[in-house]
Amino acid sequence: MEKRRIVEELYAIVGRDWVIADPDELTVYECDAMTFLERTAPDIVVLPSNTEQVVEVVKLCDRERLPFLPRGAGTGLSGGAIAVAGGVIIGLNRMNRILDIDLANQRAVVEPGVVNLALTQAVQEHRHYFAPDPASQAASSIGGNVAENAGGPHCLKYGTTTTHILGLEVVLASGEIVQFGGTTLDCPGYDLTGLFTGSEGTLGIATKVTVRLMRQAEAVKTLLASFRAIDTASTVVSEIIATGIIPSAMEMMDRHIIGALEEWLHIGYPEGAGAVLLIELDGPAAEIEAQAKQIEQICVRHGALDLRVARDEQERALLWRGRKGAVAAVGRITHEFYLQDGVVPRTTLPQVLREVEAIAERNAFVIANVFHAGDGNLHPLICFDSRKEGELQRAIAAGAEIMRLCLSVGGSITGEHGIGLEKIDFIPLMYSPDDLEAMQRVRLAFDPLLRCNPGKLLPTTKSCSETNVAYRPHRVEREGLAQRI
């Protein structure tokens, strides 16, 4: 009855076609790209087409004390767009207009639903592009990239999304519209643009995003080197950086991935390759020529089995083909996988990868690795089969072991997927209660009633005195793998 009334009100705001309340249709919104951990449908999905409608919807949620969460393309990998406590999902895909492109100043203003790649496509004839390039860039939205501070292979040189966001229009949980940052670089006041970026939809809804565009480099060079052991490839990564070269990307794949790719795409990686390193340089032609030579020498010195250099765009695409298909290829060797996301200092890569292998052996799992080696950003794919009793639980436990490993060498439990729902119970491993309390102050300043994407990013305490959100045990907690602080 109550829901009926709210749905009617939402019809009045966005139109009948843009409200989803039917339980069957809502199943589409049960999860994001983190499909196996948790599934909860929202009560209602609403698809506004402009900022004013977002404001009206948020004000309605405020009045009715309904939790809500913004959602882009749903490509997130940490369950950040799962409606933990029911409520309203505000889907922003219809807000997909590029509002302004100012090439003279290398800026653009876009709505949050603009697909990452679409922005680059809109400016590429003028030799510009939008630098953040998450693997999902053909589907993920800029608003989602902002919410997750998305990374990607090329953020080694160009920084993650936060480096490329200059300003935001945000609808707060109260329904108030606020402007953060601007089109110029140094805006007086606290850096709310930087604070909001990566806040995983917990501080409000971005309804306009001012981004920085970049000029395409004069030249690009892509190299693929194969090594017998992943240790050697990891050493090569550190040595390249220590030489003073910052490639635009340095991506690594291990023997499991190589095997799966060979079986599928027949790429022709050399016999006995235990690791493949994909290195891309961009910049002035003379510079990358010189750097490529240095890199080749480093690879040869470390006994590369094979070294290929792309001669044209077509060959470049070929070298990237394996990397881009890597995660999909793992589907050929396992029923399911749990894609972890941890970061370690580059120099610890050989040691950490050995320990990841040991975790795999101890748990009798295959753990395949494809990752952003230049950043030390690991993506272990823990292969499991949930049809077998207890395997999902063991896979999650292995993931937890990897997170602890990353922290033990001074790393982070997530480099680009975020905390979301997946890691909410693991964030206390990285931050003390005082650290988390400081973050909670931020959240309460923006959203004192915790209406925005509740139950994400920061653990709610069991007492929940100030939060108004029902305490709800996480799956890992129910299964005895972790405990709430």
Add this chain to the structure above:
Amino acid sequence: MNSKRLADRLARIVGADHVLAADSCVPYTVDDRIPTAVAFPGDAQELSEVMKLASSDGLSVIPWGSGTTIGLGGIPTRVDLAVVLTRLNRIIDHEPGDLTATFQAGIPLCDVQASLHRSGQFLPFDPAHCDRRTIGGILATNSSGPSRHRYGTARDLVIGIRVVHADGTITKGGAKVVKSVSGYDMNKLYVGSLGTLGIILEATFKLHPLPAVERTWIALFQAGEGATRALARILHATVVCTRIELLSSGAARSIGRQVGCQFPEGTAALALSVGGVPEAVDAQIAAIRQFCRQEGAAAEFLVEDRTQDSLWKAVCNFSSVTGDGRYQVTLKASVLPTHVVDTIHYGETLAGRLGLESAAISEAGCGIVRLYWTGAPGLAANDPISIAKGIEDLRDQVVRHGGSLVILSAPAAIKAAVDVWGPVGNALSLMRELKRRFDPNGLLNPGRFVGGI
């Protein structure tokens, strides 16, 4: 509170040698306000204890690095205690293979660079007075210089941070790895917050390798339009400049004198540096040179080695057009790159109308314009109001085009007559709420940040 009594209590935390009281506090004056006591904590624990004392007694605290940028910010509403961080000056960690390093806040930037240079690396910061600035001060003010064109500012380079809060609690944000999205990006909140949310204790940075070689090209233009066109072409070409500075004729003349070059009267200068492997640097300088010639450069110079070092030092440390005995107003406008030349022109015209000498230096690719207005001491005392009006006039121009204008330093009489920060927009109440949550009693740098925060 009585200065001596406060100093005694502080001495119990930091030791008697590390406290100043009464007249000895005068060098730590901010906008004519003298602190009651000055403390120099020696480690994180001592700083935390000092904050606990301040918090329990409701004392306001001014965090202090080298003091070079203490002129930034509104006139403080209260000054009880200055907390100087120069004893927190350690390199905590540097891992060359990871290109990361962690420093305590009070370490001078020059010590940081000297140490990193030994590994062929550096922290790409070159704010004004960079031979004296401390890391913490650079972060708290998000100060930057010409190198931001290629490398960004502290905001882009801090990956981890430790902070002492108003109540003495120590917390951290970020990590010692170049990529992390675990929780809110607290680094961004503290960088540029002028110590109003907490005192930065230490920070971890992404470093950069030193380029193999670096060369600088200077082109002089008789008319502003030529420089504007050359600038636009360079910004949209594939050359990767480390620094792009546009110097007004006043600035060019003064800097030319400092580095021993005679720049003709009335010419604006474009100074560009390129770093990297020698063959690439040569090719890019050649491209830049061609753009400048085609757009009518009147004269050009290639500078290298020590002349280049002293040139960039003069640009970074540019502060005085004339010399001693005069007061100065330093303004920073942040505008769109296409609006840089107009901003310089408008700023200089205004200064002329006010009877002030002026010079302008601009990180043109980033849209940052620094204006230096210099006048006789008597004038400031007599007529701060008309200068304040002039600043407001310039600010109106800048804000109308989507930018902002901040007073970096000015005599207190001028600061009393015009808002140092200018309008912040409709997020001010949110900023106030953040301040309230982090520093409920308003002890940290009260009154000096935007909107009187």
